[in-house]
Amino acid sequence: MKLNNEEKMEINKETTENITNFVPYLQYKDNNLELEGKTIVEISKQSSTPFFLFIPNRFEQNYEELITKLHKFIPNLFVSYAMKANYLGRVLKHANILGLGIEVMSFFEILLAEKAGFSYDNFIFNGPAKSAAELEYTIQKGVKYLNVDSLNELKLIERIAEKKKTKQSITVRIHPQLSEKTEKRLLIKKNSKLGIDYSRGVKLFEYAEKSPSLIPTGVHIHVGTNIISHDFYEELLGFVNNYINELDNKKRIQIKEINLGGGLASKSKLDENGFNFEKLGKQIKSNIDNINDKLVIFEPGRYLVEDSFIAITKVLRIKKSWGRKWAFVDIGANSLIPMRYSEYRIIPSYYKGKGQYCNIGGPLCLPVDVVTNEAVDFEIEEKDLLVVLNCGAYTLSMSEQFGYPRPAVYELENDGTIKLLKPSDDIYQMVKESFWSEET
Numbered sequence: 001m002k003l004n005n006e007e008k009m010e011i012n013k014e015t016t017e018n019i020t021n022f023v024p025y026l027q028y029k030d031n032n033l034e035l036e037g038k039t040i041v042e043i044s045k046q047s048s049t050p051f052f053l054f055i056p057n058r059f060e061q062n063y064e065e066l067i068t069k070l071h072k073f074i075p076n077l078f079v080s081y082a083m084k085a086n087y088l089g090r091v092l093k094h095a096n097i098l099g100l101g102i103e104v105m106s107f108f109e110i111l112l113a114e115k116a117g118f119s120y121d122n123f124i125f126n127g128p129a130k131s132a133a134e135l136e137y138t139i140q141k142g143v144k145y146l147n148v149d150s151l152n153e154l155k156l157i158e159r160i161a162e163k164k165k166t167k168q169s170i171t172v173r174i175h176p177q178l179s180e181k182t183e184k185r186l187l188i189k190k191n192s193k194l195g196i197d198y199s200r201g202v203k204l205f206e207y208a209e210k211s212p213s214l215i216p217t218g219v220h221i222h223v224g225t226n227i228i229s230h231d232f233y234e235e236l237l238g239f240v241n242n243y244i245n246e247l248d249n250k251k252r253i254q255i256k257e258i259n260l261g262g263g264l265a266s267k268s269k270l271d272e273n274g275f276n277f278e279k280l281g282k283q284i285k286s287n288i289d290n291i292n293d294k295l296v297i298f299e300p301g302r303y304l305v306e307d308s309f310i311a312i313t314k315v316l317r318i319k320k321s322w323g324r325k326w327a328f329v330d331i332g333a334n335s336l337i338p339m340r341y342s343e344y345r346i347i348p349s350y351y352k353g354k355g356q357y358c359n360i361g362g363p364l365c366l367p368v369d370v371v372t373n374e375a376v377d378f379e380i381e382e383k384d385l386l387v388v389l390n391c392g393a394y395t396l397s398m399s400e401q402f403g404y405p406r407p408a409v410y411e412l413e414n415d416g417t418i419k420l421l422k423p424s425d426d427i428y429q430m431v432k433e434s435f436w437s438e439e440t
């Protein structure tokens with residue numbers, strides 16, 4: 001069937017609207033992709049590709065959506081940004097200004113959080129093997145939320161608190177008891193290195209309760225990422241409620257804080273799958289007894305930051321092989337880390353209509369360097385500018401200098417200019433570091 005031009009435009013409009021349905025900051029106008037009203041083509045003239053763009057408004061909206069909807073049902077709520085998802089200074093400062101807490105896992109992250117201005121009242125310190133130096137430092141500073149992962153760690157914290165003549169509140173990270181079906185789907189399973197099984201967890205609570213230097217205040221559970229399921233939370237909350245009631249009834253230990261970890265999928269993915277924070281708030285309220293006396297904590301990373309970054313990349317080469325069309329772009333898997341849960345999507349900066357299905361690969365000479373698992377179906381030619389969606393989580397923070405420098409990061413200003421937040425790696429510096437011992 002041959003379509004006339006008007007019919008073709010209609011199809012284009014439908015396709016482009018579908019593409020940007022769940023990322024409202026991006027819209028096609030006359031087939032030109034616009035970010036907050038500025039065309040990607042114009043924005044891209046200000047920098048060489050590839051580069052990342054941070055969209056602070058989206059980060060803020062994601063946070064507001066979470067907090068306002070949950071607050072309707074949970075009076076005491078503390079949301080803390082998991083900086084391992086993306087530790088760019090600008091993101092951290094923004095999180096601090098918005099009133100988020102900060103979840104850290106190492107001295108490097110502690111220093112970043114301090115520099116971004118977070119107070120130790122808003123610190124959550126996590127990790128399975130925190131060093132004595134890290135613990136001494138954070139306890140001295142008055143870290144408020146200290147998640148404990150093992151009995152030996154608990155004893156070390158006790159010794160430090162004793163020496164410092166202080167009483168340290170602690171939260172025990174446990175692995176919950178869930179149905180076999182749910183357990184199978186978790187990222188962090190029963191036999192994982194993280195947390196402690198729920199029965200041993202009771203022993204840690206008992207130990208802390210008896211210690212004059214420890215106060216057992218909370219239970220912490222983080223078992224997944226990219227969660228889109230209300231059923232999962234229903235099951236988890238049922239378990240948590242029984243667990244803390246048993247601690248109270250059988251051991252006279254009162255748990256005041258419930259940390260449900262991170263793990264939520266990005267805002268766009270939650271929207272796409274009909275996940276709703278009011279419903280989650282209702283689930284928490286109806287499952288947890290005496291919710292008004294508890295502090296509910298979330299520590300999302302991916303949810304806040306995944307769709308608040310895009311990357312702009314250029315098509316370097318087109319080829320056809322084995323019946324497939326390939327477009328190779330200038331951003332690779334050294335910065336778009338190919339993880340099981342990554343959801344990178346590629347859209348054109350200018351939509352030229354439907355084309356042959358095309359796979360998108362990065363420039364690395366590595367077979368895993370494929371940007372999206374699904375081929376795209378729009379027309380692509382060499383030198384085209386493409387936009388990568390959902391690339392804010394676990395990209396910059398996990399990126400590697402594998403054969404290529406890591407891209408620069410910018411933020412879009414209101415006047416359409418872009419502000420450099422972090423320069424790209426300098427390849428001459430990279431060369432120098434490689435020959436460090438010979439040149440110093």
Ligand SMILES: Cc1ncc(COP(=O)(O)O)c(C=O)c1O
Pocket residue numbers: 082084085103126222224225226261262263264299300301302303393
């Ligand atoms: C303890 C803890 N909390 C929160 C997070 C953040 O997870 P996500 O980015 O899936 O929200 C992680 C991620 O590994 C984690 O280990």
